[in-house]
Amino acid sequence: MKFSLTVNGQSRSVDADPETPLLWILRDHLDLVGTKYGCGIGQCGACTVHIDGEAARACSLPLSTLGDKKVVTIEGLSTDASHPLQKSWCSLDVPQCGYCQAGQIMSAAALLAKNPHPTDTDIDESMAGNLCRCATYTRIRAGIHEAAR
């Protein structure tokens, strides 16, 4: 079945089963592989993207539910990695293995869009659903504070 999607500001067309999770549409149909597969059941946050500006789990969103909603992935957060979070992630060496970090940045970006100067508690509450197997949580928090300056 054919669907039209708006991804990173561009209209894209895909031919796929309506129940296909957005994660696989992004990775396998649109070659946007920055969004990662972790658990596949909405528990780890590795697949976090923005849907109409809200952080959402791409592994748990069937293609048929998207309609004309706007999807933004890590590739669309900025065209040249100049988002304040991308800069602070680099300057503070936030990632370790890096696998979860696109999802972490997308959740952090959604947080900062709503709350430009979050407290530690705000950050911990908002980021609680994004797991990091290297436990970079302290640096993630510092990176968000740095981006908020």
Ligand code: FES
């Ligand atoms: Fe989507 Fe884990 S892969 S939440």
